[in-house]
Amino acid sequence: MKKAAAIILAALVAVAGTACSQVKPADTTTAAAKAETTTTEEAGKETEAVKEGTHIYVLTVPEDHGWTGSVATFAKKKIEEVNGNGTYTAELITSANAAEQIRNIEDIVSKGEKNIAMVIQPIDDTVQSAIQGVIDAGIPYVAFDRIIDGVSGKAVSNVKGDNSGIGAGAAAYFVSLGLTPGEAIYVYEGDTSSVTTLRDEGFTKYLTGELEFGGETIEADKMWTKDDLKSITYSGAMNWSRSDTKTSFESLMGDSKNAKTKWFYAEDDELAMGILEALSGGGIDEATKETFLSGKPVITGCGGLDELYEVLRGKTYQDIASKCGGIMSVTYSPSMIQTAIEDMVDYLDGKQVTQDHVIACENVTSDNVTEYPSF
Numbered sequence: 051m052k053k054a055a056a057i058i059l060a061a062l063v064a065v066a067g068t069a070c071s072q073v074k075p076a077d078t079t080t081a082a083a084k085a086e087t088t089t090t091e092e093a094g095k096e097t098e099a100v101k102e103g104t105h106i107y108v109l110t111v112p113e114d115h116g117w118t119g120s121v122a123t124f125a126k127k128k129i130e131e132v133n134g135n136g137t138y139t140a141e142l143i144t145s146a147n148a149a150e151q152i153r154n155i156e157d158i159v160s161k162g163e164k165n166i167a168m169v170i171q172p173i174d175d176t177v178q179s180a181i182q183g184v185i186d187a188g189i190p191y192v193a194f195d196r197i198i199d200g201v202s203g204k205a206v207s208n209v210k211g212d213n214s215g216i217g218a219g220a221a222a223y224f225v226s227l228g229l230t231p232g233e234a235i236y237v238y239e240g241d242t243s244s245v246t247t248l249r250d251e252g253f254t255k256y257l258t259g260e261l262e263f264g265g266e267t268i269e270a271d272k273m274w275t276k277d278d279l280k281s282i283t284y285s286g287a288m289n290w291s292r293s294d295t296k297t298s299f300e301s302l303m304g305d306s307k308n309a310k311t312k313w314f315y316a317e318d319d320e321l322a323m324g325i326l327e328a329l330s331g332g333g334i335d336e337a338t339k340e341t342f343l344s345g346k347p348v349i350t351g352c353g354g355l356d357e358l359y360e361v362l363r364g365k366t367y368q369d370i371a372s373k374c375g376g377i378m379s380v381t382y383s384p385s386m387i388q389t390a391i392e393d394m395v396d397y398l399d400g401k402q403v404t405q406d407h408v409i410a411c412e413n414v415t416s417d418n419v420t421e422y423p424s425f
Contacts, residue, residue: 101398103165106132106140107158108391109151110171110194113144116290116320117353120384120425121171121195128388138398140391148173155180159187167398169390172196174243190397194390196243206397207407209390211382213245215411217252218263219380220315220350223413225257225272227348227376229313232278236302238295238316238325241287249317249352254279264412288321295324300333309342312375314349319358319379322351326361329370346375352411354383356424362416381411384425 108129113122125142132140145151151173158166159180168184168191170177178198184191185204192207202208224235237253240246255261257274268274288294295316302308316322326349328334329342351358358379360366371377386409397403414422 101165101400104138104167104398105163105165106138106167106169106391106394106398107143108140108169108387109143109145109154110387111144111173112146117318117355117382117384117425118171118290121387123425124385125387125391128391132391132395138395145173148176151177152180156183159183159189162187167191167394169194169387169394171387171390172198190394192390192394192397194387196245199244205405207390207393207403207405209386209393209407209409211386211409212252212411213248213382214252214255214261215263216317216352216380216382217249217254217315218256218261219252219411219413220352220378221253221256222263222266222268223350223376223378223415224313224315224348225268229272231257231272231274232281233313234311235282235313235315236285236308236311237282238285238288238298238314238321240290240317240321246287246317250284253315254282288324290318290320292320292324292327295321296328296331296333299325299328300331303328303334303338303342306335306338306341309338310345312345312347314347316349316351319351319353319355322349322377322379323355323357325349326367326370330367343370343373346373348376348378349374350378350380352380352382354379354381354414354422354424359414359419359422359424362414362419364416376415379414381414381422383423385423 108125110122110125111118113119113126122142122144129140129142132138143154145154155168155170155177158168166189168189170181170191171194172181174196175198178200181191181198181201185201190206192209193202193205194209197208197210237250239250252261256263256268257279258276259268259270259273261267285298288298314325316325329339357366361371361377362379389407389409393403393407
């Protein structure tokens with residue numbers, strides 16, 4: 051009897067359990083949704099694992115001179131800060147040329163290290179293939195300054211100054227000092243990269259009313275037509291070289307007719323300094339130099355080079371500057387590399403990072419130069 055009772059009791063418990071399972075709310079989550087949730091959770095765990103203790107490689111040009119050299123100087127300061135905080139580690143790797151930078155990037159990728167990230171200042175567009183290798187290896191990277199379109203869409207962030215804004219700033223300055231449509235303008239270009247293209251385009255688009263600067267567009271009665279733009283002469287690549295610009299300007303002034311050109315847009319402070327050095331040296335005929343300066347020429351650069359800021363501060367080249375109609379530099383500081391590194395840190399911290407990170411520029415003149423740092 052006891053055995054029979056036990057069997058009956060067990061059967062009742064089984065039925066009750068079945069009944070309970072039948073009244074339980076149905077699971078309406080689809081298989082696809084479950085798979086997506088699992089994948090997301092796993093991806094989250096993987097991301098956290100990658101971020102923890104990540105080592106950041108920062109690749110720039112050597113710390114030697116000029117704007118590009120100063121990038122490494124500012125990078126070292128930020129790297130020291132990152133290492134001091136202890137969450138991540140970072141190191142600077144400089145490359146003398148694009149070929150060396152490609153080798154350095156490929157060497158890092160080939161090691162197959164875990165928990166690494168990169169901040170890269172591409173020396174030129176040939177570095178694209180190496181950066182593609184970084185992407186293929188699943189290594190997060192931030193691009194700085196020279197943005198390569200073919201790989202920019204895969205970057206955590208593309209940090210750059212407003213290159214179009216630099217051109218617009220120079221054009222706006224010229225217009226504020228009386229530039230009229232169709233006047234002769236000479237542009238000293240940096241190189242053959244997208245940086246120069248954007249600085250060229252920003253300049254002309256401001257003049258034609260397609261681009262604003264400082265929240266304002268050119269006044270309608272001062273706007274240039276496409277035909278007016280034909281009066282702009284471009285130097286070709288100066289390779290960001292002061293000495294090349296100095297030689298080019300001396301050659302330009304070798305034809306006395308060019309001494310009547312008043313407006314000179316140099317796409318870097320080094321290039322602007324090349325013009326000033328040529329004017330203070332003996333490579334230009336004195337009569338031609340006198341004709342040029344009597345026209346109250348206007349010269350613009352960009353970058354924040356201390357030597358040009360010293361001119362704006364009234365400390366140097368005053369024999370030349372005092373005869374000019376204006377000298378100006380648009381901001382484009384090499385310290386922006388610190389923003390690029392910070393973007394990577396923010397990404398590793400799980401924060402939202404803007405992929406197209408453009409840093410606005412401003413015009414620096416003798417009136418406001420004390421408000422801006424130089425390098």
